[in-house]
Amino acid sequence: MSRLRVHVLALGGTIATRPDAGGVMQMGAGADDLVAAVPLLKELADIEAETVSRVGSHSLSFDDIHAVAGKIAATAADAVIVTQGTDTLEETGFLLDLLVKRDIPVIVTAAMRNPALTSADGPGNLLAAVRVAGDPWIRRHTRSLGVMAVMLDEVHAVADVIKAHPTRIDAFASPQTGPIAALVEDRVVPLGLPVRDAIEVARQALDxxxxxxxxxxxxxxxxxxxxxxxxxxxxxxxxxxxxxxxxxxxxxxxxxxxxxxxxxxxxxxxxxxxxxxxxxxxxxxxxxxxxxxxxxxxxxxxxxxxxxxxxxxxxxxxxxxxxxxxxxxxxxxxxxxx
CATH class of the missing domain: 3.40.50.40 (Rossmann fold)
Structure with missing residues (x-):
């Protein structure tokens, strides 16, 4: 297999914040900054980093996500990772699942802890997302998995995932189904394929x-x-x-x-x-x-x-x-x- 090519689209969010002079977190980091914070990425894939916006996800619009879907449709990469804020991740990920019809892994990820805090989770989530994107089981079942959310070493189907807590690091869960895979050490452990009949009905109607x-x-x-x-x-x-x-x-x-x-x-x-x-x-x-x-x-x-x-x-x-x-x-x- 040729070397994995991953297109990272950065929209902003906690994962991309920096402290200002008063110690308050502000939007500022772009896609290149996020990638540079995880040196191990260059061993796993060739990364194309693109900064789409620098806003909190509470300020994203439907039109913004339609534009992201257009970028995913046009990419030559083997996988796409969208980084954003957590406030609307469960909604933006679902919208992408309705719109994107590429047979490549598409993953949304984010951070609950900002980069100024001890054990900030953004770099680990981005690393996990790249590992998921290159995993053989994930790539073999891409169409059956649809768009995925990767948070805290769990992989969720975006149709099922919700933000269940406003601040905790384990804020994301799929209460009805559980995660579809987990990351252990440096490997992806499959747990189950999501039921996607309804998504396929919607995609056909929303041609x-x-x-x-x-x-x-x-x-x-x-x-x-x-x-x-x-x-x-x-x-x-x-x-x-x-x-x-x-x-x-x-x-x-x-x-x-x-x-x-x-x-x-x-x-x-x-x-x-x-x-x-x-x-x-x-x-x-x-x-x-x-x-x-x-x-x-x-x-x-x-x-x-x-x-x-x-x-x-x-x-x-x-x-x-x-x-x-x-x-x-x-x-x-x-x-x-x-």
Whole structure:
């Protein structure tokens, strides 16, 4: 096998911060700096380092990630590693998985500890990502694995991974499935292949995603929610600029009973997806009765998000809308998630 060629695309984030004169961490390091901090990389691969942006991932946009997907589509490298902040990694990685159709390893990684702290994890995560990119099992199963997230010596499918803690070094987990591989010493230990049928359904439906942004509201249901935001969206002639809505619902797919009529009106006005506020499904379909039950909401035209986390459901809905899919096509895409 020829020497591995890896294209590193750096977007910013904690992994790329530096302390200013007051000791506060600021964006500053680029892709070359990240690579230079891990001398062992040059023994593993030929690295092409490209700085795309220097922002926290909380400031990234859908358009930014579409541009990254374009770079991945055009690269001549054998693998691509995207470094970024952790705030939105679970969303940006999932969006890349929907958009990227290359049969090369594509990995997102980041850091929880900034470079000024003891045992900063950024260099180790970047090294682990390169090791994963060159591993024979990973390369043999690239299409079956899709885009991966590598954090703290674990490899996750981006459709399943979430940021489960705001600050801890072990912040990333895949609660529904567990990691797909682990790094031990200098080797990758396979643990399982992800179920990707739903991703393939989405990719086929999203063959051409070239439209302008379609903002999607995320409405989180909680105890005694009065529904004022739903009313405001319905009352505004332009729907406050939103083109779709994700409702992070209670339990297996429920909203407070007094909101059931509003939810039905919302579904009639805009494509409205229900996802589990618990962080993933699969949702119920025909267990409970009543005006605000899953049965009633489905009959009212709300789209079921299956096992998707609300954040990922929002990413998928925005991408469907950007691709120009109608409500029926959107429902078919989401139905594949169970």
């Amino acid at each position: 051409k995603v070239s439209g302008e942004a379609r903002p999607v509201a995320l409405l989180w249901m909680g105890l005694d929610e009065p529904g004022g935001l739903i009313e405001a969206i319905l009352a505004a002639p332009d729907r406050l600029g939103y083109r779709g809505v994700v409702v992070a619902a209670m339990g297996g797919g429920h909203v407070p009973e007094r909101l059931a009529p509003l939810a039905g009106r919302l579904a009639a006005a805009l494509p409205t997806v229900v996802a589990a506020r618990a962080g993933g499904g699969p949702l119920l379909r025909h267990t409970y009765g009543g005006a605000s039950s899953e049965i009633a909401l489905l009959e009212a035209g709300l789209i079921w998000g299956g096992r998707l986390h609300p954040l990922k459901a929002r990413v998928l809905l925005e991408t469907c809308l950007r691709a120009g899919l109608d409500r029926a096509a959107i429902a078919r895409v989401f139905a594949a998630w169970g």
